[in-house]
Amino acid sequence: MTKEEMLEVSKKMCQNTLMETLEIEFTEVGDDYVVAKMPVTPRVHQPDGVLHGGATAALAETVGSMASFVFLDTEHFYVRGIEITANHLKSISEGFVYAKARYLHKGRTTQLWDIRITDADENLISVVKLTTITLPKKKQ
Template sequence: MNVLEYLDIKTIKATTAETIVELKITDNVKQPYGIVHGGVNALLAETAASIAANVDLDHTSQVAVGVDVHSHHLKAVSHGTIQAIATPIKRGRRLQTWQVTTLEIESGQETSFSTITTMINQL
């Protein structure tokens, strides 16, 4: 089982223009203080960016993986559902940079902002 299955992270949309992943907040993703762990925000951001980066690749010979993650935590959340929305900043042949906004969907409030760099590897 991979981490997406384990945490029940759902892909809502997957295009190179916009990719959205979603996670229902449960106790499994919270700190001992009762709020979503910051690493979960980073995990969602890298997941959304990596899925987006892989959309147009030839999966028999290429795979895009995250190589750099910068996340800024803006608002603590303890319940609801969060979405990470990845949009491209630069889509190069080898490196791509993605902007990812994470928000709690019921309130619409932004919970984190991330910049992700992915690298396209030849298999």
């Protein structure tokens, strides 16, 4: 499947999910990375008007999980997130945030993703580590 086809598939996969609720959109698939963006509006603010860390974590897990879908054998395996850690470094109250997921470790069973969340000016907003696990699909 081409990178353009992967972006189209990702749009369909996000319909009627949290990703659609948060308006997360996949924008780029590279040879070793996936990028998504999310608008920063009052819908994803915490009460004091800045981006909620939970929304940031949801964006990060979404882009990391999609990267697993793109780069792993999902025909024979399920991919599930098993641990996520986030360090929020800078606040943002409007515009877009961009999440770029890259492998730190691509093991047979577990994978570790480095996900950088930035604003439009490439200021680092959050650094996230996501661990995923591949589980074999049961044969029908």
